[in-house]
Amino acid sequence: MQLDQIDHLPRSLAHLRPDRVRSVFPNPTLIRLTGDRPEPLVLSTLLHGNETTSLEVLKHLQRRYESTPLPRSLMIFVGNVLATEQGLRHLPGEMDFNRIWAGGDSPAHALAQQVQEAAMGVSPFASIDIHNNTGTNPIYGCVNTLRPADLDLAARFAPLGVFYLNPATTQSVAFSKICPAITLECGRSGDVEGLMAAIELVETIMRLDHFADHPPDPRSLRLFETVGRVEIVPDCTFRFDPKPADLNFDAGLEDLNFQPLPAGACLALTSRPHLPLRVVDEHGADLTSDFLELQTGQIRLTQGLTPAMITTDVTNIRQDCLCYFMRQRPLPERSGSV
Numbered sequence: 001m002q003l004d005q006i007d008h009l010p011r012s013l014a015h016l017r018p019d020r021v022r023s024v025f026p027n028p029t030l031i032r033l034t035g036d037r038p039e040p041l042v043l044s045t046l047l048h049g050n051e052t053t054s055l056e057v058l059k060h061l062q063r064r065y066e067s068t069p070l071p072r073s074l075m076i077f078v079g080n081v082l083a084t085e086q087g088l089r090h091l092p093g094e095m096d097f098n099r100i101w102a103g104g105d106s107p108a109h110a111l112a113q114q115v116q117e118a119a120m121g122v123s124p125f126a127s128i129d130i131h132n133n134t135g136t137n138p139i140y141g142c143v144n145t146l147r148p149a150d151l152d153l154a155a156r157f158a159p160l161g162v163f164y165l166n167p168a169t170t171q172s173v174a175f176s177k178i179c180p181a182i183t184l185e186c187g188r189s190g191d192v193e194g195l196m197a198a199i200e201l202v203e204t205i206m207r208l209d210h211f212a213d214h215p216p217d218p219r220s221l222r223l224f225e226t227v228g229r230v231e232i233v234p235d236c237t238f239r240f241d242p243k244p245a246d247l248n249f250d251a252g253l254e255d256l257n258f259q260p261l262p263a264g265a266c267l268a269l270t271s272r273p274h275l276p277l278r279v280v281d282e283h284g285a286d287l288t289s290d291f292l293e294l295q296t297g298q299i300r301l302t303q304g305l306t307p308a309m310i311t312t313d314v315t316n317i318r319q320d321c322l323c324y325f326m327r328q329r330p331l332p333e334r335s336g337s338v
């Protein structure tokens with residue numbers, strides 16, 4: 001898999017549609033741009049081909065800095081252009097470009113290795129990987145360490161953050177070993193709020209001289225971590241309305257994203273004698289009975305928790321999962337505070 005390398009943002013980006021991305025970037029591409037502050041900000045774009053906010057960020061940068069110096073050097077990776085052309089997360093049977101950053105034998109792994117080595121040679125200031133969700137979620141940043149700089153980066157993007165260590169093969173986990181790193185979840189592709197927040201963060205970090213050396217105030221960042229992943233058992237029919245099915249969710253289920261729910265909250269109704277939902281941890285261990293119980297057709301939470309990344313997209317649910325259960329993770333102590 002070829003990595004093209006260029007030193008400018010092509011003007012032809014201006015009106016580029018995702019399905020035409022290869023007219024500008026025929027292959028995955030590394031773009032190095034020189035700016036006033038030499039330590040580059042790494043931007044990672046289009047790792048998932050159907051998540052297009054990052055392409056809009058590139059268009060903004062091209063317009064904004066066509067004839068104005070960049071406040072900071074940039075190293076931009078334009079990732080899975082083949083999947084972007086097709087409007088897919090990744091091509092069928094090919095690697096997910098956000099699972100290739102911890103070594104492996106495929107051509108995509110070699111590509112990621114090449115990008116990481118290029119970054120390690122230039123002491124990046126920070127790394128920002130730009131993504132979208134499929135369901136209706138507020139915007140949030142994901143970090144992979146509780147270092148003050150990474151938390152500062154998250155708080156500058158949104159008041160909501162997620163901390164995770166698994167999967168360990170993502171871009172931000174790899175780059176968190178090189179510099180402060182974040183994954184931006186900018187809502188659905190095309191959401192203006194997420195795009196504006198991503199652009200503002202990139203603009204801010206290009207002008208920033210140093211990150212905070214203490215954790216953010218808990219009022220400026222609520223940090224969550226995943227405690228379980230919720231799947232619907234494979235042979236179970238489900239609907240997001242009251243029409244006949246094995247499992248019925250409320251039509252407004254996605255509104256519960258990042259809303260704390262108390263123990264006893266009802267998540268769904270089922271006509272089945274056994275729970276048709278399964279909760280698993282990151283290693284696949286079954287945690288269902290820790291979180292859910294079935295009472296006269298109602299599926300209830302056995303403890304307070306916060307659901308997130310809920311999707312009502314049937315294909316996503318079947319291929320991935322319904323949602324994640326999260327709990328709030330306290331921020332590290334602010335030294336010197338009372």
Ligand SMILES: [Zn+2]
Nearest residue numbers: 048051131132
């Ligand atoms: Zn993504």
